[in-house]
Amino acid sequence: MKKLALLPLIAILSACTGSGGFLESNTVVIEEKGAEGKAVDAIVRDESSFNWSDLTKPFSKADDTNQAGVKQQAVAELKASDTNFVLYFAYDGTDIGDKATQEIIKHANFMRDNPSVKLRLEGHADERGTREYNLALGENRALAVKEVLSLYDGMNGRIEVISFGEENPIAKTHDESSWEKNRRVEFIYE
Amino acid sequence: MKLIKGFVVFVILSLSTAQAILEVTVVKKDENAFPIIVSHFELTGKNAQDKDISNIIQANLERSGRFNVVIPDAIIDQNVDAQHWKRQNIEAVVSGSIEQQSDKIYKLSVSLFDVYSNKQLFTKTTRVHVSGFRKVAHQLSDHIYEALLGESGSFNTLLTYVTVTTDAKGNKEYRLNISDSDAMNVKSRIKLKTPILSPVWSPNRKYEHKKIAYVSFENGRSEVFIWYPYTRRKIEKLPRFDGIASAPSWHPNGKSLVLTLSKNGNKDIYSYNLEDKKLTRLTHNPSIDTEASYSPDGTRLAFTSNRSGQVQIYIKNLTTGKINRATFEGRYNAKAVFSPDGKSLAMVHRIDNDYRIAMLDIETKDLSMMTNNELDESPYFSPNGDMIIFATNRDNKNLLSVVSVEGNRSYELFSQIGEVREPNWSTYLEK
Numbered sequence: 196m197k198k199l200a201l202l203p204l205i206a207i208l209s210a211c212t213g214s215g216g217f218l219e220s221n222t223v224v225i226e227e228k229g230a231e232g233k234a235v236d237a238i239v240r241d242e243s244s245f246n247w248s249d250l251t252k253p254f255s256k257a258d259d260t261n262q263a264g265v266k267q268q269a270v271a272e273l274k275a276s277d278t279n280f281v282l283y284f285a286y287d288g289t290d291i292g293d294k295a296t297q298e299i300i301k302h303a304n305f306m307r308d309n310p311s312v313k314l315r316l317e318g319h320a321d322e323r324g325t326r327e328y329n330l331a332l333g334e335n336r337a338l339a340v341k342e343v344l345s346l347y348d349g350m351n352g353r354i355e356v357i358s359f360g361e362e363n364p365i366a367k368t369h370d371e372s373s374w375e376k377n378r379r380v381e382f383i384y385e
Numbered sequence: 386m387k388l389i390k391g392f393v394v395f396v397i398l399s400l401s402t403a404q405a406i407l408e409v410t411v412v413k414k415d416e417n418a419f420p421i422i423v424s425h426f427e428l429t430g431k432n433a434q435d436k437d438i439s440n441i442i443q444a445n446l447e448r449s450g451r452f453n454v455v456i457p458d459a460i461i462d463q464n465v466d467a468q469h470w471k472r473q474n475i476e477a478v479v480s481g482s483i484e485q486q487s488d489k490i491y492k493l494s495v496s497l498f499d500v501y502s503n504k505q506l507f508t509k510t511t512r513v514h515v516s517g518f519r520k521v522a523h524q525l526s527d528h529i530y531e532a533l534l535g536e537s538g539s540f541n542t543l544l545t546y547v548t549v550t551t552d553a554k555g556n557k558e559y560r561l562n563i564s565d566s567d568a569m570n571v572k573s574r575i576k577l578k579t580p581i582l583s584p585v586w587s588p589n590r591k592y593e594h595k596k597i598a599y600v601s602f603e604n605g606r607s608e609v610f611i612w613y614p615y616t617r618r619k620i621e622k623l624p625r626f627d628g629i630a631s632a633p634s635w636h637p638n639g640k641s642l643v644l645t646l647s648k649n650g651n652k653d654i655y656s657y658n659l660e661d662k663k664l665t666r667l668t669h670n671p672s673i674d675t676e677a678s679y680s681p682d683g684t685r686l687a688f689t690s691n692r693s694g695q696v697q698i699y700i701k702n703l704t705t706g707k708i709n710r711a712t713f714e715g716r717y718n719a720k721a722v723f724s725p726d727g728k729s730l731a732m733v734h735r736i737d738n739d740y741r742i743a744m745l746d747i748e749t750k751d752l753s754m755m756t757n758n759e760l761d762e763s764p765y766f767s768p769n770g771d772m773i774i775f776a777t778n779r780d781n782k783n784l785l786s787v788v789s790v791e792g793n794r795s796y797e798l799f800s801q802i803g804e805v806r807e808p809n810w811s812t813y814l815e816k
Contacts, residue, residue, distance in 0.1 A: 324696070331673040358606075359580070
């Protein structure tokens, strides 16, 4: 029988394999109890990856898994269909040209056909200029894409906008060949 | 006698291991740097032998670029032979002694002797706890600097900066570090796999009140956190706002900070009061407004805005509410910070394709270039206003550079094992 138990000292010590010597607050210790109620084994898991329903439900959530699979497949098909998942921008620019608009329309159609998918738009900037301005600029780029998508029905609450500014470059050299790749918005479906 | 001449690279290597320790290199010194003897201290008592803090004072004075420090082989006691040093073109002599009084307590006596007037400028005698040697060395450096130059030093102060290391698999680790002004005594408790930005010291003078506001992406988007490095209360997250929360900067009273929020997508500047948790909007403009920074008296706010179609610096008068454009030269001026006297702004200025640190005289609108680099960012003044620290890039690597406002002195801080960026310099600590 599996049961949540108070942290036995041994479990805490065995969890401290790292150098810090502290048990992380989001770590859960699951204790297997033997016939005499003695702890025979301690399993340490990270709560963030721990599915609580495992304890109460003997069966996996088949429906959710299936749905996720269907979504994944749909996204894979969209990727294979010559649709760009990254749009690029001019220096200090947020303008969306005709070509980029064509790509956004493909994504809008995809979202219409797959009403359960949600989209995260991640805006990025190149390294030139200040980090905080670039954080704002990256958000404006993602918002510009969202604005076009929002012209279509059924987008409410389905699009999340995040900016990473210049913090997550794709290309690492300090010249235009890299900068043009880093001024971008990425489409990430969930 | 070891002579350290101007323009000779002076590297201070550290002893610590796993920490993201920075190496300090003096690049450029004042041509008329002040020739000074800083003798090793006389050490008495069995545990006093490793307590010679004269090396901290030597490094501090040397790094400022305003001194040529001479370290004699023999210890000089407090009876200084003025005629001898005059012949050697030495203008001042620092000597001292450390005597162990009890297990943890030491008696420290330090003198500054002026060769030309043949006078003791000061003798400071103090009892030091074993934990306080670094602090007292920085305080003494400030006393020496002020006694000889008539200006305040910036030695008894703190730095914060972000270091980034990449392992063999390409995974990054970001650390938020604090250190003394000499980049020693490093503490780096915040270690993340996601970016850390814009750390800034609160203006409080007492250690237990000192805080650092910073931006972290640990929850998948930019959020503002406050770190209490010297108290049990470790880290506090500001309430969740929609969109971006970033670019924190303290009000000089330490009770509130300004930050950039993008509610409804519109990036404006807000003041957040840490006591009553009230949010006040300070700019209302559909363009990007960000990187706000208070004047030292708290009456003005400089910020970056692209409201004109270009990226420029604006100053809001917080008494009248009026906003005026401050920069007119070039098409890109960003991240301005006020000098401690409130008369100038340091900022990032684009010239051709290069991003350099520039200084603006607010009244005359004169803009002077401080650097000759390609990718400078994040300028901040030393608390005495004498130097500007900033991040720059050389050979594809981020390092910190410090230049005097006259441009005649500079030094660098770099890491052998990673990149260093986002510097910020604290105000003075309590004496």
